Amino acid sequence: MSTQSMIPFHKVVIIGAGISGLTAAVYLQRSGFQTLVLEKTGGPGGVSTSWKQKGFTFEGGVHWLIGAKKEIPLHQVWKETGALQENNPVYFKDPIYTLVDGDGTMPLFRDLHGLETKGLRDRIALWSLRFHLACFKHFHQPISDMRGLKIRHPKPFSIGEYAKMLPAALITPFLMIRSARGYAKRFKNKRIRALLAAVVEPDINALSLIYTLGTFQVGDSGYPKGGSLRMAQNMAETFLSLGGEIRYQTMVEEVLPDENGWAVRAKGEVLKADAVVISADARTAIDKLFREPLQDGWAQKMRKGLRTTQCMFLGVGVNADLSAWPRSMQIVLPRPLKAAGRTYETVVVNNYVNEEGYAPEGCSVITCLLHGPTYAYWRAAKDDGSYQAKKKAVMDGFLEIMGDMIPEIKDAVAVTDVATPLTYERYCSTFEGSYMTDWPPLSRLYHAPVRYRKGLYFTGQRTAYSGGLPPAAQSGRTTAQAVCKDFDAEFVGH
Ligand SMILES: Cc1cc2nc3c(=O)[nH]c(=O)nc-3n(C[C@H](O)[C@H](O)[C@H](O)COP(=O)(O)OP(=O)(O)OC[C@H]3O[C@@H](n4cnc5c(N)ncnc54)[C@H](O)[C@@H]3O)c2cc1C
Structure with a gap:
C-alpha cells in the first residue's frame, strides 16, 4: 500500500x-x-x-453484507478499505430464513429446495422465481472508475462482465414496477409468501428482493464475524x-x-x-x-x-439458551402485534445465540426490525411526553407474543432496548430517522x-x-x- x-x-x-x-x-x-x-x-x-448492554450485544446494523464473494468487484472495495479482514470472516446462513408458525417450521434454503408448491399457480410462481434468480446469477454492482481520472490501479472495464449481466437488465423493468410484497403474492401458499416477505423491507421494489436473494444464492451475502x-x-x-x-x-x-x-x-x-x-x-x-x-x-x-425508509429496532437479552431456534426466523404471529399505530402479522426475529461473545454463557440475544413509517407517531409522542411509555408498550406487546411463540423467553428477559426513527435521527441526523434510501415501485430516486x-x-x-x-x-x-x-x-x- x-x-x-x-x-x-x-x-x-x-x-x-x-x-x-x-x-x-x-x-x-x-x-x-x-x-x-x-x-x-x-x-x-x-x-x-452494534452496541453492548449488560453484557449483551445488540446488532443494530448489518444483517447481511453483500460483496462477500472474492470474485465480485465490491469485495475488492471491502478489502481495500479494510472492512473485511481476517478478524471478520463472513458466515453464510442456510437456510436464509425459517418460517415459524402454528404448523411448525419451513426453511427457505439458498437453492430454494423443499418449498411446498402443490397447485399449478405455485408451481408457475416457483418456476418464475427460479428463472428470475438464474437471470441474476451473474449480476453484481459494477465498480467503475471516473473518466479522465489519473488512477494507479484501474478497475478494468470488461464487456464480458457486463454481457453476463444482460439477462438481469432485461427483467429489471418487470421487477421495478412491483413491490417485494406484491412479488411474494404471486404464490398462493401463504407460508412461501411470508418467507419471501422476510427477505427485504416488503414495500420496496421487487428488484431488491430478487437481487438480494440472488446474492444469498451465489454466496455473496453473509454476516461478518x-x-x-x-x-x-x-x-x-x-x-x-x-x-x-x-x-x-x-x-x-x-x-x-x-x-x-x-x-x-x-x-x-x-x-x-x-x-x-x-x-x-x-x-x-x-x-x-x-x-x-x-x-x-x-x-x-x-x-x-x-x-424515507424507517424502522423500529427491538433488542432483547435473554437468560436462556435459544440454540434450539433458527438463526433468522420469520414468525407468523398468533395474534397481530400493534406497535406505533401499525399492525404486524409477521415479524422477522434474528437469534444471535451462535455469535461468539454476543451474550453471557448460556444466554442469548434476539433482535427484530419493525418496518414502516412511524416517524410522525414518535415525534408526536415526544412532543406530548408519552415517548418512553410508548416505547415500553411496543416492547411489552412484542415480549408478550414472543413468550407464546418461544417459551424459553418467558420470565427470562435480562435486558431490552428499543430504537425508533427518532433514535436514528438523534444519533446520526438522518432525515426522519431513515436508514437507507427508499425505492418504492414505479418511483425515482432523489439524488x-x-x-x-x-x-x-x-x-x-x-x-x-x-x-x-x-x-x-x-x-x-x-x-x-x-x-x-x-x-x-x-x-x-x-
Ligand atoms: C437496523 C438497520 C439494519 C440494516 N441492515 C442492513 C443490512 O443488512 N445490509 C445493508 O447493506 N445495509 C443495512 N442497513 C443500512 C446501512 O447500514 C446504511 O444504509 C449505511 O450504513 C448508510 O451509510 P452512510 O455512510 O450513507 O450513512 P450514515 O451511516 O448515516 O453515516 C453518516 C454519518 O455522519 C454522521 N453525521 C451526521 N451529521 C453530522 C454532523 N453534522 N457532524 C458530524 N457528523 C455527522 C452520522 O453520525 C453518521 O456517522 C441497515 C441499517 C439499519 C439501521
Missing part, C-alpha cells in the same frame, strides 16, 4: 464516519490527501452499528494506520465558503480545508448544514419527493450530486442507488475519485 503521492499537500474534511465517509476517507488518505473525519457520535459506523462494529472499527483503524485523523463527538454545525476553499464550523472552531465531503444524510444537510438552505433544483426535488462545486462534495446513501452498505461504499469511492480529479491527484486504490 502506498500513501505517497506527487500531488501538493491538500487537506480534506469529511463530515461523518459512517461507511460512506470512512470509505472516502481511506481512499483519499491513501491518495495523498491529509484527511480529517469529524463525527458527531462517539464511534465509527454511523447507522451501521463481529458484525457492524468490528467492520466499522476495521475501516477506522485502516484509515488511522494510513495517517488520517478522526475526531469523535464532533458535530459539524456549518459548512461555509472560504477564500481558498471551504471550511466547517464545529465546536466553535472554524476548520479550513481545500475540500469538504458531506457524508451526513444529504436530505438533512441541505436544510441544516448551510447558512441558507440549498435551493438548487435537485435539492428542491429532494425536499418534495423523497420518501444529491457527488460534486456540488469544486471543493464541496456529497457522498453516502443519497448520492447512490438504494440498498444499504454497498451503495454507501461505492459512493464513498466515487466521491474520493471526484476529489482526486478536481485536484489533479492520482487515485490510489490499494
Whole structure:
C-alpha cells in the first residue's frame, strides 16, 4: 500500500464516519490527501452499528453484507478499505430464513429446495422465481472508475462482465414496477409468501428482493464475524494506520465558503480545508448544514419527493439458551402485534445465540426490525411526553407474543432496548430517522450530486442507488475519485 503521492499537500474534511465517509476517507488518505473525519457520535459506523448492554450485544446494523464473494468487484472495495479482514470472516446462513408458525417450521434454503408448491399457480410462481434468480446469477454492482481520472490501479472495464449481466437488465423493468410484497403474492401458499416477505423491507421494489436473494444464492451475502462494529472499527483503524485523523463527538454545525476553499464550523472552531465531503444524510444537510438552505433544483426535488425508509429496532437479552431456534426466523404471529399505530402479522426475529461473545454463557440475544413509517407517531409522542411509555408498550406487546411463540423467553428477559426513527435521527441526523434510501415501485430516486462545486462534495446513501452498505461504499469511492480529479491527484486504490 502506498500513501505517497506527487500531488501538493491538500487537506480534506469529511463530515461523518459512517461507511460512506470512512470509505472516502481511506481512499483519499491513501491518495495523498491529509484527511480529517469529524463525527458527531462517539464511534465509527454511523447507522451501521452494534452496541453492548449488560453484557449483551445488540446488532443494530448489518444483517447481511453483500460483496462477500472474492470474485465480485465490491469485495475488492471491502478489502481495500479494510472492512473485511481476517478478524471478520463472513458466515453464510442456510437456510436464509425459517418460517415459524402454528404448523411448525419451513426453511427457505439458498437453492430454494423443499418449498411446498402443490397447485399449478405455485408451481408457475416457483418456476418464475427460479428463472428470475438464474437471470441474476451473474449480476453484481459494477465498480467503475471516473473518466479522465489519473488512477494507479484501474478497475478494468470488461464487456464480458457486463454481457453476463444482460439477462438481469432485461427483467429489471418487470421487477421495478412491483413491490417485494406484491412479488411474494404471486404464490398462493401463504407460508412461501411470508418467507419471501422476510427477505427485504416488503414495500420496496421487487428488484431488491430478487437481487438480494440472488446474492444469498451465489454466496455473496453473509454476516461478518463481529458484525457492524468490528467492520466499522476495521475501516477506522485502516484509515488511522494510513495517517488520517478522526475526531469523535464532533458535530459539524456549518459548512461555509472560504477564500481558498471551504471550511466547517464545529465546536466553535472554524476548520479550513481545500475540500469538504458531506457524508451526513444529504436530505438533512441541505436544510441544516448551510447558512441558507440549498435551493438548487435537485435539492428542491429532494425536499418534495423523497420518501424515507424507517424502522423500529427491538433488542432483547435473554437468560436462556435459544440454540434450539433458527438463526433468522420469520414468525407468523398468533395474534397481530400493534406497535406505533401499525399492525404486524409477521415479524422477522434474528437469534444471535451462535455469535461468539454476543451474550453471557448460556444466554442469548434476539433482535427484530419493525418496518414502516412511524416517524410522525414518535415525534408526536415526544412532543406530548408519552415517548418512553410508548416505547415500553411496543416492547411489552412484542415480549408478550414472543413468550407464546418461544417459551424459553418467558420470565427470562435480562435486558431490552428499543430504537425508533427518532433514535436514528438523534444519533446520526438522518432525515426522519431513515436508514437507507427508499425505492418504492414505479418511483425515482432523489439524488444529491457527488460534486456540488469544486471543493464541496456529497457522498453516502443519497448520492447512490438504494440498498444499504454497498451503495454507501461505492459512493464513498466515487466521491474520493471526484476529489482526486478536481485536484489533479492520482487515485490510489490499494
Ligand atoms: C437496523 C438497520 C439494519 C440494516 N441492515 C442492513 C443490512 O443488512 N445490509 C445493508 O447493506 N445495509 C443495512 N442497513 C443500512 C446501512 O447500514 C446504511 O444504509 C449505511 O450504513 C448508510 O451509510 P452512510 O455512510 O450513507 O450513512 P450514515 O451511516 O448515516 O453515516 C453518516 C454519518 O455522519 C454522521 N453525521 C451526521 N451529521 C453530522 C454532523 N453534522 N457532524 C458530524 N457528523 C455527522 C452520522 O453520525 C453518521 O456517522 C441497515 C441499517 C439499519 C439501521
